[in-house]
Amino acid sequence: MSVQDFLSRDAYLDKRFPDISGDAEAEAKRLSVDALAQWRDVLTADLADDDPDCPGPTGRCLAAERRRAVDAEITRRERLSRIGRGVATPADRTYEAWRDLARAVVERVDVAELMAVCGHLLTPAGHNSRRGGPEYSAACPACGGTDRLRIWGGPNGRAWCRQCGWSADAIAIAQSFLPNCRSFRDAVKWLALMVGQAVPR
Numbered sequence: 043m044s045v046q047d048f049l050s051r052d053a054y055l056d057k058r059f060p061d062i063s064g065d066a067e068a069e070a071k072r073l074s075v076d077a078l079a080q081w082r083d084v085l086t087a088d089l090a091d092d093d094p095d096c097p098g099p100t101g102r103c104l105a106a107e108r109r110r111a112v113d114a115e116i117t118r119r120e121r122l123s124r125i126g127r128g129v130a131t132p133a134d135r136t137y138e139a140w141r142d143l144a145r146a147v148v149e150r151v152d153v154a155e156l157m158a159v160c161g162h163l164l165t166p167a168g169h170n171s172r173r174g175g176p177e178y179s180a181a182c183p184a185c186g187g188t189d190r191l192r193i194w195g196g197p198n199g200r201a202w203c204r205q206c207g208w209s210a211d212a213i214a215i216a217q218s219f220l221p222n223c224r225s226f227r228d229a230v231k232w233l234a235l236m237v238g239q240a241v242p243r
């Protein structure tokens with residue numbers, strides 16, 4: 043199996059449509075509750091439409107990503123409203139525990155060390171003064187080459203491809219490279235163990 047096969051769905055979408063995930067989420071956050079419900083219906087219709095030209099495969103792929111963002115935003119608002127009314131459920135608390143752990147591992151895992159652990163060869167490329175940490179170059183897991191991927195080590199590190207725009211934090215890297223870390227929670231759990239953080243039950 044190639045590294046390409048390990049690329050997560052998000053990494054794939056980032057590669058095909060560099061800003062679609064972020065754009066869809068930002069768009070969903072701006073909408074009223076009613077507009078979200080309405081937009082969800084439109085996207086559901088697009089997804090069910092098998093017309094080869096409009097929406098076509100690309101349109102359906104975009105609709106799927108947008109509906110995912112709309113669903114996430116609807117869930118987020120419902121959760122906020124329950125917490126606001128003082129009726130947080132065990133599921134809300136579990137969600138918060140995982141969200142906090144995800145933030146902690148992204149802060150603590152050294153991305154350069156993680157990529158080395160994943161078997162990806164890095165070349166030191168000096169010190170990045172803006173980020174205050176070491177910089178490395180490497181081949182891109184999505185589009186190849188030899189040194190187009192930049193990796194910034196240290197806390198809150200990232201990898202970014204100058205060619206195709208593939209961009210990943212520690213969690214996305216673990217999801218892309220490690221076959222047992224395909225899901226978000228598996229990746230967070232694996233990284234938490236790597237830096238010695240306790241994992242929520």
Ligand SMILES: [Zn+2]
Pocket residue numbers: 182183184185186190203204205206207208
């Ligand atoms: Zn690339």
